[in-house]
Amino acid sequence: MSSSSTSETNSSAPARERVYEAFADRSRPLSDAVKTALSAGCERLDLSVGFLTGIDDGRQYIEEAVGDHPEIRPGTECPLSEAYCRRTVEIDGQLSIQDAAAAPEIADAAYDRFGLGAYVGSKVVADDEVYGTVCFADEKQRDEPFTEADELFVELVARLVGRGIEQRAYERERTERTAQLSAEKRRFEGIAENSFDVIFRVDTEGRLTYVSKAVERVLGYDPDTLVGDTFSAYLTPTATADALESFDTLLAGESIQGIELTFEHRDGSEVVVEVNATPIFDDGTVTAIQGVGRDITERRERERQLRIRTRAMAEAEVPITIADATDPNNPITYANDAFETVTGYSPAEITGRNCRILQGPETDPDDVARLAAGIAEQRAVTTEILNYRQDGSPFWNRVTITPVENDDGDVTHYLGFQQDVTDSKRSERLIGLLNRVLRHNLRNELTIIQGYAEFIDDPPPDTDVAASIRRPVDRLLDLSEKARELESYARRDRRPTRLDPGLFLPATTAPLQEAHPAATVEVTVRTDRDICAGAELERAVEELVTNALEHDPKPETTVEITARDAGEWVEIEVRDDGPGIPPMEARVVETGEETELQHGKGLGLWLVNWTATRYGGSFQITDEDGTVATLRLPAITDDQTVEAAARRPTVLFR
Template identity: 35%
Template structure:
């Protein structure tokens, strides 16, 4: 092939075949060469070697899609302007091979600078098939790769532009690009951000770490953010900033608005603090885990159970139940949980120290988006005092009704006898008088019982020996015929005024129920034990003893509707002693009589609890 001759007319142009049936795998080569035999031969060669030749005028370049342009020295200048516009529009490599005679380097050297920058390579004539094929393969491949890069760049640009996070390109600490989200974040037009120093949008007290991050984008490490604040409408907005080196001095900066997340985290922290500090026990269990274990307990739950978080987390709360826990209550609780239904029960639990308490337990299922139960929320309250008061009130109700009915029956019976004229009036009056005195005594006992039900009275150190001595003196004055002997050690206990009532009740009971001259021996001593010392009060009498039906309060049995003591005095003694941490016991004396023993935790001489557990 020889270099085509100049001076060709446009009418001599050879049109390319129709493009509708073109093979998309054939690279398109635009021939902007002057017409002649050499151009014809070149077009034939391109067609035979897998290329799609297109003959075009330089003015037609911008309307064509092609992989390479062939020009000669006579058409190069006309071609150059079109190639520049295509490159600027596509931002891709648009190869141009110059077909010219002579050494390629010398040809390029003779070209003006503005034309030399357009030429990709020089094809020296006469053309050799192998060289031509190699050059065309190289430039068309380069063109294809350049287009792929441009497409990737465009996809990336669109992604960045449409990304919800604010994105910036920063070069030499200056913003060169900001996407739409960046404009929304800062409340301005993103184009107005170009040319500003990036740290100018950051609060002054946060700028130093951001400036260091931009200067060394890899310093924070992968997927690590710097916390900062920006100003939007003169309002601080918390953000997280991450950087990635792009190329050269350009750094991509991603800024996330974390105000909503921070607000949610603050709200969650508030909820957590409220739950931790709540005055009721709060637990959360996860039924999707084996045995529905606890995954959260608050401080009050720890206090109620005497067990630490570490001990309870990962375990089912049934471990708090005792062998005396009502099985019907347990069954009701389990059935509700198995059915994913809310349930409220009062259940007997045991603390870590072995003490028992009644737990008012409310369990509520928490459902997920699919309607399945994801968690169970539990609320616990200690209602032991309320239940005990209810039990005591029930005892008071039953005993009072029983005793009132018995005494009123006596009054009614003797009043009827007087009305009918039966027997001596004096006998009836005496019996009515005694029944009335019993009713008055019962009223006084009920008043004392009410004071024993108060659960809000604080305990304080009390000299138990002085309380006993005062009560004994009062009983001697009221019952001068009774012999009351006291042997009292000096011992202090934590108690309240009800203890004096209980002591007085015991002494009075020993005197008035004696069927002979009353002789009562009262002793108080301090006994040492493994858990500390105890104040032991013993009241022994010479009476007939306490019947089995009436001694229930002293031996720890429960009062029932069909089986109860005949009075409330001994119940008063039992509950008063239990309220201050003491115990009551009973035994028969030899050869006759009763011995009631009260044991209280004793204080040391300084007025504080004694023993390792105090």
């Protein structure tokens, strides 16, 4: 900083202090503080006029002014186009004019109206909006331009004025709000004293500060005796926890509605009160709680039995049915909505029919006989049975049938519970498969390794013993990795989503084509619909294409991937011109007779099968001049949600 700048800064210190002191005193009226700041500015800048303007709807209003100028007095106004401040509010920073007559920033109309030769101003911003300007001026032009220190001083005054305006608006709003709250309180208490319900108010500590007269009718207490006590003192022990939790919700700024709390009446009886309450705010902080309580003891008792029946049955997440035990066919007389969710049959469709409709070609007769015996003997029975949904997809159903007796001890109905346990059965069978395959292949490969290990010290001349040992080791490692991957997929949450075959099929196969440049991988998409399945479908397709590429002895193999519509499904067909999958492998995947599975290659196919059936689809392999693998999966249209299109898992071995 130059010596001249330093001198100017030091000489301005008293003016700045006066400005700071004026606005620091919150008890001082804003107009006095502004006038003090304007006077200090005139002295600091050696100018004759200082003024504060407000800008509204294209006009300038003089709010405060010091100095003697006929056009610059509180209350005068003019169009903004005729004001020196016009450019001040348009620019960032301060506008300083040494000679207004020659300055292009000052309009001729403004100069003609005010005749100010020198001018410096800064816009005033309050609550992020331009309020107006703080300006200093003189009828004479200046010999020297305004310094940076001059402009910073004007900016300081403008900022302090803006804060003062914000504070003034805040105080006015607070005063108005206080008056409104007082009026509301008077109205509230007037209504409360004549209300049939209990009106109350508590502080943030939970102490009652007001209770209406109705509390004497509801709980037997005089209202005045309750004031000062905590509301929890009159609750039953079991209701206290719910009440305190709701109180925390209110203190967090949220309302509560319809919470039912049990209070202790003065005579020792219990009264159920339905409470609605809202927080009271002051400056954004909860300062009290007010609410209303209605005695619903009689209503709650009337509804209790109905609520038990309806909530336990209609709202249960497991399917529930009631069958008529007096009819030899045991027709269904009631089914809840969850029954349709699991089986596909609506309550209307199943009413009057027997649950035998859920049985199908692979349902075990022994499981059916077990249920029939329980019904015939009128005793409770539970079994897991393979059933079929309305769309024909199989699922494992844990069925429990319980006889219901009337007052005379006669069985009149059978209460049935169904639970879709397909996921657990799938996992159970898959883990069993993995254990069996790993034990079987480990034994076979170790036998091979042991055989070659005998030649380590004296290898035959035409045998690479190390390589012969490495091959079964590599196969075991590959099998172990596939087993780990399949198990990890089985343990993941099922997350159906929308998959575009036109996007994920090319993206999945492109790296495989690059890794096998001599082969030809073609993708054809003949559907406009997406597929409703999990992201692991991409891994399943990758497994099929990889099998086709790596198990063909000739590198020029061709693999064709086609996605096409098939009714409510989208089919993905992977076709190759290789030697074809061994019949045993195809039979294992199709029939589920996993005891014949011997090779790691087949384990990869189980991963594909697991993925397809997990999302309600199916997987088939045929041998037609090569291998044709077909994945059938639920289709999803543009106007469908994932939830609407998603299907439940089907049995794994199908």
